[in-house]
Amino acid sequence: MPSAVKPPQTLYDKVSQDHIVEEKEDGTILLYIDRHLVHEVTSPQAFEGLRNASRKVRRPDCTLATVDHNIPTSSRKNLTTTAKFIDEADSRTQCVTLEENVKDFGLTYFGLGDKRQGIVHIIGPEQGFTLPGTTVVCGDSHTSTHGAFGALAFGIGTSEVEHVLATQTLITRRSKNMRVQVDGQLAPGVSSKDIILHVIGVIGTAGGTGAVIEFCGSAIRGLSMEARMSICNMSIEAGARAGMVAPDQTTFDYLKGRPLAPKPDSPEWKKAVAYWSSLKSDEGAKYDMDVFVDCKDIAPTVSWGTSPQDVVPITGVVPGPDDFQDENKKKACVRALEYMGLTPGTPMQDITLDKIFIGSCTNARIEDLRAAARVVEGKKIAPNLKRAMIVPGSGLVKRQAEAEGLDKIFTDAGFEWREAGCSMCLGMNPDILSPQERCASTSNRNFEGRQGAGGRTHLMSPVMAAAAAIVGKLADVRKLAPQPTSASKASPKVELNAQTEDIESDDDLDRIFDTLVDPQTRPTNSTAAHSSGAGMPKFTTLRGIAAPMEISNIDTDAIIPKQFLKTIKRSGLGTALFHAWRYIPGTDKENPDFVLNQEPYRKSKILVCTGPNFGCGSSREHAPWALLDFGITCVIAPSYGDIFFNNTFKNGMLPLIIPPGEALNAIAAQAKAGHEIEVDLPAQVIRNADGKEIARFEVDEFRKHCLVNGLDDIGLTMANADKIESFEQKRTKEWPWLDGSGYLARHRSGPVKVDAVPVPTTNRGEILKEPLEW
Template sequence: MAKTLYDKLWDMHVVSEREDGTALIYIDRQILHEVTSPQAFEGLRIAGRKPWRLDTNIATPDHNVPTTAKERASGIEGIADETSRIQVKTLDDNCNEFGVREFNMGSVNQGIVHVMGPEQGATLPGMTIVCGDSHTSTHGAMGSLAFGIGTSEVEHVLATQCVIQRKMKNMRIRVEGELRKGVTAKDIVLYIIGQIGTAGGTGYAVEFAGSAIQSLSMEGRLTVCNMSIEAGARVGLVAVDDTTINYFKGRSFAPKGEMWDQAASAWKELVSDEDAVFDEDILLNAQDIYPQVSWGTSPEMVTDVYGQAPDPALIEDEIKKAGVERALAYMGLQPNQKITDIKLDKVFIGSCTNGRIEDVRAAAEVAKGKKVASTVNQALVVPGSGLVKKQAEEEGLDKILIEAGFEWREPGCSMCLAMNADKLGQGEHCASTSNRNFEGRQGFGGRTHLVSPAMAAAAAIAGHFVDVSE
């Protein structure tokens, strides 16, 4: 029978099936970070258990780490916030105690888990990949089965190398046609979420396909799959092609020599069969997509740069209407307010969604020779990893951005979720390349507008949203 890519990945990893329809699924790679792992290691300790395998886990701190060079200079002891310091130190201690490979805060390889994994070749096509972080869906962009789990499951995977799961349904979202100028992977995924809603993908493994997706670089595909969770789908996927295979050649943990040839030939099978049947099949036209900007407090509350905030008076459904009214009040926006009239207080370029080298390049291209508007209090560029930072500096992108008035920081999650010192003040509007615009996400009372790196850089310069393609 014809199989989807998800079917193939699932079948490849079934250890045993139970009568009730659940299965024990083998996990090839687990990534650990400081926030969702301490209680899992503690659980092992209390039960007297050891990790099932050591050569499968890789750890790095990202959520809490400071991003100023000054605070990073003296290592963990230099982290000003005590609770953050304890958490980062606890990861180091646990990795040492249990023998888990870690890129610690001082390593050039340290970075956001979902940036570090692919760039190291630590996560590869065809693998099952888990992490105590919902954006683990990112890694599906390279034809792997990757999903976020809670801390109890982190412990379960450490102890057994498996998770208990029920198979999801298959959805395919095809984006066909040529992308308009200035439209990026971020705009595609925001547009998709706007179309199907934040629960549209719940219960599904979503394969992104079509010529517009195939035309994306690996970085772009990672951006799209990263936000599949924002459409409710734990799993996002893109079929393997030459772009995928070329991306992994020579990466640190990728197979070498004869084993590389063997792996690359196996990876070529990681595509949905031509006649595979999807439970849901959605077709979108790439030409309908313009640069996107979120206006509300849920990623589905999004429109394009030519759009405006909605008018609750025109919404009939009472629950939906109340939701829009609450979002507009929180965001400090008027009904029908034009997107281009939203003034920005801060700009954040980074995160597991848009903290890769292409994203920094896109921001630098827009910022080159220009200045951040005087009305913008802070414009941050936070590379997703030490290697992204190094690469950007070799290309001189840091200088372009600093010259334009951006701050160039050390790698970490930073203002995407504001667990460290990088955050919004109450009422501040931020053009952010991150993934969630929930109330308080980037700081108490902060107002997030999700955009692409180019749109964020253009907004930083204009002081309000502008169409980057112009």
Template sequence: MPAAERTPQTLYDKVFQAHIVDEKLDGTILLYIDRHLVHEVTSPNVPTTSRKSLKDIASFIQEEDSRTQCVTLEENVKKFGITYFGLSDKRQGIVHVIGPEQGFTLPGTTVVCGDSHTSTHGAFGALAFGIGTSEVEHVLATQCLITKRSKNMRIQIDGELAPGVSSKDVILHAIGKIGTAGGTGAVIEYCGSVIRSLSMEARMSICNMSIEGGARAGMVAPDETTFEYLKGKPLAPKYGSEEWNKAVAYWKSLRSDPDAKYDIDVFIDAKDIVPTVTWGTSPEDVVPITGVVPDPETFPTEAKKAAGRRMLEYMGLVPGTPMEEIVVDKVFIGSCTNSRIEDLRAAAMVVKGKKVASNIKRAMIVPGSGLVKEQAEREGLDKIFLDAGFEWREAGCSMCLGMNPDILSPKERCASTSNRNFEGRQGAQGRTHLMSPVMAAAAAIVGKLADVRKISQFNGSPHIEAAIAPEPATSSGASASAEKAHPDERIETDDAEKEALADQPQDSSPQVNTTVAHAGGASAAGGLPKFTVLKGIAAPMEKPNIDTDAIIPKQFLKTIKRTGLGKALFYEMRYLEPGVENPDFVLNREPYRRTKIIVCTGANFGCGSSREHAPWALNDFGVKCVIAPSFADIFFNNSFKNGMLPIPIKNQDDLEKVHAEAVAGRELEVDLPNQLIKDAQGNTLCSFEIEEFRKHCLVNGLDDIGLTMQLEDKIAEFEKKMSRETPWLDGSGYLKRKGGKLAVKAAPVPKTNRGDVKTEPLEW
């Protein structure tokens, strides 16, 4: 096509288009997935205590449900020959830290993982997003996903960050501006002079929290900073090789065309960004550290006023209180947002020579991977933190999602570098304030939320300064970002384990699961109950931003089954204490105990995690349909995968009519074939929209895997084309030794002393 006739494309358009296997007339797309990261269902189950006494997981992990998940994972990876970084491997860590660290994440790839913060990998110019368990199964079976195009959104940040202002402040400021639903249905591209000036680790922090702005993913165009970071990474093409040169030439094309169009444009001046903290229970509830707790009575609508009052009550705050007067109990520096070497260096700059305040009960530093921990110890950062009174932990998710002993007690307040501040996120009734690593470090020293600029001098953005390794550093003097991530020392002496880093099994076929998936396709295609007409009691809810942690709290996620979760649905709202119902909560009142439909007048239902437990819990309780003004993208997709119908109704009058029936305790009728919602007498209240493909699958009870495997030949042809044109994506150009054998092998699984632990195959 002549250049003048080409449609200008964004970065997202280019990567998405390059991975289309098939496209239907209604816009349904079969998208090829290059990279799939798998963890043990919910990786906060991994303890961050010392592993010096570790012999095997079964004896090391104390919590039975966590132990069952991890042992089951070990058994499964051993059975299927999948590369595995276990607790005894120094490369182990948070999945969104080790992917980039190992060079598994590359520009122009499609990357998925059963975790919403997969958006982190978009910092490399990858299209990376979280998926639910059913979609994990789908990728494992077919190497593809069924999806639709997203909208294009651009957040452009120009200028120069002021001293003390971090990338975490940038993304918190942006979310405060667009709101937690501002990016719904979109992929955000971050650009501008501020983004270009940031290191890869700072860019990852920004892309990580794209999901907190409601977006499907976040992306940054790859540039020389990206290429420099990837040099020498174990799974990147070998630097200087023909494959590397071809890859870089392609990666340089992955930038938005100058005249590309965006559906949503947001422009931010860097001078408007100051150190920022959250005050409420949503990442959009932000204020400058120099500000005060806002007064909900000044909020624009009654719904926002009510939500604000609830947040202040939960957080134990009073309007008008200066943020710098809020006393903190605990400090957490870690998570997939802020646990990389630059985060730790920046925090250490603030902490060095100081002591944690006497009122701080616990201050924790949790590196994102074993390699980050090792690098920090070579630089002496661990000693700085220990001397100041911090705990120095092993790699893991830790207090980000309180699912192991690293949790808050009720009403304890935490200065945290994690990404979510939902109710109970870090522990039941725990109160979380999100901030940057240097701000959290400052809070630890002062004992209150603090402005880091008052206790530490920075010449520029902490991330920019921390990108340079301090002395003593690595032998080459390079930063951890640029140096080669080195594997477990055992593979340096054992040829059988040498280069135990691979994303494909020892088989010449690019799709070793194809025949298995195909054989089960016919039966799987009828595996879901058919959804045609649903009649039932509808329960009214009015709260906006009902997140997945509220739908089912994290303590109920340590399961390898989909069933039995109905008892935990809306647990924090349903129960005053274990076994004692809250009589004011709608599902504890008649006739709503038999609810099949939820009608929520608040927007952004299901925001938060990609975990599929939220629709599982609703389904197990008996709820088959949720009606709301809008839904978070991942929850919306997960619902369909489980035979449930989420119905967005944007027309306020229509929603109020439906809600009134629910308030009255009457039945509703949801007629999917005719796309109508009716009252108990059969009168039509309103119509609703649904994509034809989703409707077809629900009405006929069709399973996505069975449908996808009907295109097995197209998938195989696409893979052949990919191997010819971009061989570095499937590894065919650099992973094979002479004779066609792969130069990589799956890391061995430590022998497991199972004892009395009872496990069963992982149920997807």
């Protein structure tokens, strides 16, 4: 009989299907992960978990580590060791801990003394570590950046970081398909950043919840790879699990000659391009959601509030509560205006600034710096500005910019020229805003306190931030200088000689990657200590006080501000929970108006939020850790940020989705009255203090099973070690370039795998500034 015709598939469907190790009848998927990026903030507890369970990293050749989040971006001319260079104790501890972990577990590492160091989502594509059709994860929500290559890339929490390190897989479920089609020609002064800010303004920060967004249309096809990365980077701000763009010739041209991509014109390169070319949505493929955007409707766009959905054209005015019909949005507007110190009706171009930040994983690539330099060349920053910063996304971007003289253009204009790092994007490092300082920023989030406690952030594109620096206010770049359209397919990447200048011979390659391993002897973890499947407290029935919160879009920055992320432990974070709301700013005195400072809510076990999108934002697993440490093990809300939702289950917590309506109102009423409620997971029922049922809820059967039985995901997965090994054998045969063929020396042939770069040390165990020759 003829085989059944396969139904049309989307890009997401194809990449996802190619990575399924096993799929259960209930829809639970064991997904193989091709590329794992690691940084200092979300990894310490994962490595600690491996040590405690005597587990190894299964695929060192698929893992790349760097420091970026809380390192200083000041000059490294006097750098000797990380321990001596970083002044702030907690940041130093995290960075030194990562150096110890990459040594102990044998991982490739770009440290402070390595010119390839940089923001994790910039160095992955830059090195060719990110490739089309791969699955890419990192303990960072903006991993969606890598979807610009047609990769399925998403952020994960620390428990999932540990899971990938140990098993090279994740337990997940299928996402919905969403299409955002952008057609037309971008007007002068309008860039990819304006596209994504406009889209988020249209669909909201929860518009893509539970979905993978495929960006398509003539405008997207006309963009460079760097511009596509900026769009996919902010998919998470629309609530999406990931963002993707189908690979095309623009993608292949960008990757050709990258150090970790298949060697150009080799048989592997040709085979890879043939496979990559198939990764596009089939005609007739079905999407669960569709959004269509015409470029003529997109103007240079800036944010006004405390959510990425709070945007208007630069020619617009600050909105007021009466501009919104939804009650939750009215309340959110009032709160945002108070925090931002703005008055409805104020023209956006009348808003005076204190600081300018051009950088972040969204906009710190060479294309971004070139565009900003064109605006400021020959000009000076406004005298009212306290500070204007340019922070390249990697050491290679910095070198390339300096080779082109961009650094001099910026410094002549009055900007600071910094070293690579996340910098003021999230203010975990010395680059922060002071309370009430206002910043024009090319970063991705404008949450309360995101760039510094009490700081006020306006999101925009690099050219708009450059224009704002010259004017001293939010400004329309179109008034300063004619701007070429950014819809150019050419990807103005870092010059290849800058990327590969240390890889000019076999000796150089062997110096960087000391051991090439045959596929049959690749390092994998075939042992599984504590793999019985037990590891968490059982969750069956919970009875306790429920604290009410009537706030929309409670983000992870609000749940636990970034200054408390500088820990290498999972515990001790209860006092940091909702810190900016629990305490009067600048003091250690409690705010008596905050619900958790009031009786009986000081001992709450359940949180009831009537506003949507609880836990949106960062992938930081510190948010559920802080809730747990306070004593809260169940959250009830209409909807959640996807990564936070996953993170809670990984920690034995129960996040319940109760849609707006009678049931949620009944639960909230009990909470407002200070009564206990009971959550019965086996029965999937919520009862009041008298035992009367007030709501029923749905929960994923697999997750329910794990919670009720206290099962450990890693232990469960390791029971499938034979299936993982079988998948890897198929992977090596069909996609050999994923096993390290990009590292092949010229005198070798066949697919190989690469052991990690040893971290060179002195005899005192300190990390050296410059890599040793070997």
